[in-house]
Amino acid sequence: MSDRDDGVNRRKVLECMTWVGTGVLWTISGGVPHSLGIMGEAMAADAKGLTFLQISDSHMGFDKPANPNARGTLEEAVGKIIALPQKPAFMIHTGDISHLSKVSEFDDADRIISQSKLDVHYVPGEHDFLDPDQKLYRDRYGRGTKGAGWYSFDANGVHFIGLVNVVDLKAGGLGNLGDEQLEWLEADVKGRSASTPIVVFAHIPLWTVYPEWGWGTQDGAQALTYLKKFGSVTVLNGHIHQVMQKVEGNVTFHTARSTAFPQPAPGAAPSPGPMKVEDDKLRTMLGTASITFKQNEKQLAIIDTPLKS
Amino acid sequence: MLRSAISAALIGAAVGSVLAGGVLFAQAQIPAAAAAVGIDNFTFNPQTVTVKAGTTVTWTNRDDIPHGLAATNNAFKRSQALDTDDSFSFTFTTPGTYQYFCYIHPHMTGTIVVEAATGSNTTP
Numbered sequence: 515m516s517d518r519d520d521g522v523n524r525r526k527v528l529e530c531m532t533w534v535g536t537g538v539l540w541t542i543s544g545g546v547p548h549s550l551g552i553m554g555e556a557m558a559a560d561a562k563g564l565t566f567l568q569i570s571d572s573h574m575g576f577d578k579p580a581n582p583n584a585r586g587t588l589e590e591a592v593g594k595i596i597a598l599p600q601k602p603a604f605m606i607h608t609g610d611i612s613h614l615s616k617v618s619e620f621d622d623a624d625r626i627i628s629q630s631k632l633d634v635h636y637v638p639g640e641h642d643f644l645d646p647d648q649k650l651y652r653d654r655y656g657r658g659t660k661g662a663g664w665y666s667f668d669a670n671g672v673h674f675i676g677l678v679n680v681v682d683l684k685a686g687g688l689g690n691l692g693d694e695q696l697e698w699l700e701a702d703v704k705g706r707s708a709s710t711p712i713v714v715f716a717h718i719p720l721w722t723v724y725p726e727w728g729w730g731t732q733d734g735a736q737a738l739t740y741l742k743k744f745g746s747v748t749v750l751n752g753h754i755h756q757v758m759q760k761v762e763g764n765v766t767f768h769t770a771r772s773t774a775f776p777q778p779a780p781g782a783a784p785s786p787g788p789m790k791v792e793d794d795k796l797r798t799m800l801g802t803a804s805i806t807f808k809q810n811e812k813q814l815a816i817i818d819t820p821l822k823s
Numbered sequence: 824m825l826r827s828a829i830s831a832a833l834i835g836a837a838v839g840s841v842l843a844g845g846v847l848f849a850q851a852q853i854p855a856a857a858a859a860v861g862i863d864n865f866t867f868n869p870q871t872v873t874v875k876a877g878t879t880v881t882w883t884n885r886d887d888i889p890h891g892l893a894a895t896n897n898a899f900k901r902s903q904a905l906d907t908d909d910s911f912s913f914t915f916t917t918p919g920t921y922q923y924f925c926y927i928h929p930h931m932t933g934t935i936v937v938e939a940a941t942g943s944n945t946t947p
Contacts, residue, residue, distance in 0.1 A: 578887040578907065614889060614904055640927050644889065644904040685895050685924035686932050727865070728930035785864035788887045 563808040564670035567595060567605045567632070568715070570752030570802075571772030573641065574622045575613035580788035581796060584613075584774035588626050590821050591773040591802050595630045602804065603669060605632045608752035608770065609639030609680065609717030615650055624654075638663055639717040639753065640680040648681075664695050666702050672807055673706060675699065677716035679731045689718030689731035689753075696733060700740045711746040711807060711814070719751040721760060721767045724780035729754055738765065748814060750805070754786075757803075757818045768816050770803040797822035857881065860933065862890050862905070865925075867933035874915060876940035881912040893926040901926065 569591065576584040595605070607627070612619035627634060636655040643651060643662075652663060659665040662678040677699070679689035691699075703712070714720065720737060722730035731737075741747045747765040755777035760767045775788040776799035783789065791799060801820035808815075856878040861868040863885050874880065884890050884905040892902040892911055898921050902911035915921065915937040925931035 580887065614906060641889070644891065644927070646903065683926060683929040685893075685922060685929055687929045726930070728928050785866070785886070787865065 563806060564672060565600065565602045565804060565806040566669075567602045568608060568750055568752075568770045568803040568805060569595075569605055569627070569634075569773065570608040570717075570770045571610040571639065571755055571774055572607070572623050572627075573610055573613045573772065573774035574619040575616060576774050576788075578775075578788055580775040580790045581800075585622055585626070587797070587800050587821060588623070588773045590797070591800070592626050592630050594819070594821070595632070595802065602632060605630060605634045606674075606676070606715050606750065607634055607636045608715055608750060609637050610641040610752065610772075610774075611636065611639070611651075611655075612644075613641055613774075615642055615644035617650065620650060620654055635667070635674065635676060635715075636663075637676045637716055638678055638680055640683070643681060660698055661692075661695055664698065670807065672711045672713055673703070675702065675712065675714045677714060677720075677737070679716050679718045679720070679734070684732075687732050688722070688725060688728055689716075689720075689734070691731060691733045691737055696736055696740075699737055703740055703744075706744075708743045709745055711748070712741055712744045713748045713750065713805075714741070715750040717751065718753045719758075719767065719769055720749050721762075723754060723758060723769075727780065727786040729780065729786070741765070746814065748805070748816075750803075756799070759816075766814070766816075768803070771799065771801040771818060771820065773800050773802065773821075776800065859883065861885055862925075862931075865890075865928055865931055867931060870932075871934040871936065873936040873938060876916055876918050876937050877914065878937070879912050879914040880935055881910050883910045884908065889927060890931070891926045892923055895922040895924065899923070 572588050573584050574588070581587060611623045638651045638655070656663045662681045664676055664678050666673060666675045668674070677691060677695065679691050681690070682692055683690055716731070718731055719729055720731045720734035724730070745764055749765060749767045751767070751769045752772065754769050755772040755775065756769065756779065757771055758769045776791060776796070777786050778789045798820050801818060804817045804819065806815045856875060858872055858874050858878055858880045860872060860880060860882045862882060865886065867882070872880065882892060882902070882905070884907060887907055889904045889906050891904045899913050899915070904927070905911055915935060918937045918939045921935040921937065923933055923935070
């Protein structure tokens with residue numbers, strides 16, 4: 515059985531090009547990804563499963579040359595979300611809400627993101643724990659969570675797991691989940707049926723993208739061993755401010771763009787610092803992602819939509 | 824005045840340790856020596872600095888992204904988050920080797936080696 519038989523085929527995708535913006539549509543069938551081509555907003559029209567959005571790396575307070583107006587580009591991103599023809603079920607935010615963990619930065623993010631009128635499920639980035647007491651994030655977003663802010667919930671038969679890999683970082687190391695969180699994760703998924711689709715979201719990529727820049731999670735592989743039995747696992751991250759995807763067996767790893775500033779491809783610059791690009795190019799490198807599950811079709815699609823195509 | 828002494832050391836683009844204000848503050852109990860470490864392109868520059876006990880080391884972030892300093896085993900106090908052009912200083916009084924890293928980007932590491940305060944950097 516090919517994905518074309520029961521999923522979104524190329525023609526349907528092209529027929530449904532109603533969004534502004536482009537992205538690559540990936541469909542997953544039996545764990546094998548198929549790129550269906552460059553497209554606009556194809557999924558909204560006929561999605562009958564669950565569609566949710568991913569927003570990441572807002573960096574409220576960032577005002578450096580790479581983007582002097584990170585607040586403005588977040589407003590643009592939220593404006594596009596408000597204008598979607600079909601309202602997504604909810605949004606996840608994969609961290610770095612703020613740049614320096616200032617109250618005013620979290621306030622700005624909340625004011626802008628709440629205009630989407632969507633429920634938002636947050637996980638923190640390392641920039642959200644920079645206040646001296648490391649409590650602002652937890653006070654604001656940590657209700658009902660464990661430890662530094664991890665939790666799980668269910669929606670439309672999909673099990674969502676929000677992890678924290680940005681605290682207790684060790685010298686020379688990568689992102690870190692820690693034993694307490696790993697034990698919790700193991701227990702959280704233990705009784706679940708292997709057919710339950712799993713979505714894991716965390717700030718730093720759970721797989722090793724580029725250790726020279728710290729782009730990975732040192733105990734991420736341990737976390738994935740607890741998810742081995744599941745037929746569909748999707749891991750959504752931020753942190754690296756660019757789209758990247760990898761598939762390993764039944765696990766799809768995907769990173770979303772930032773709404774604040776782009777970062778260079780691994781090794782393409784002396785450091786992973788904010789990348790200054792031509793003004794008219796900036797919005798093509800910022801954006802959000804939309805993720806759709808179609809029930810009974812074992813199919814998942816991730817569409818990355820930049821602010822400007 | 825201490826601040827200006829440290830600034831003078833920084834302007835001198837000191838690598839390693841320099842004598843700052845040794846004459847002005849000969850009788851004072853404030854540190855007589857200063858060393859500067861820059862933070863550029865996600866690296867501590869220089870990565871290893873050797874100083875005499877009593878030296879104040881000042882880190883200055885010149886990246887467009889914040890960094891923060893933490894010592895392995897908390898051997899010296901953690902810095903606040905350093906935004907662009909922010910500095911953090913710590914005076915090392917006890918000889919030893921201090922490993923530290925950026926608690927925001929832990930792949931960034933550095934070392935301060937503190938030697939016993941003998942020789943020209945101390946006042947009798």
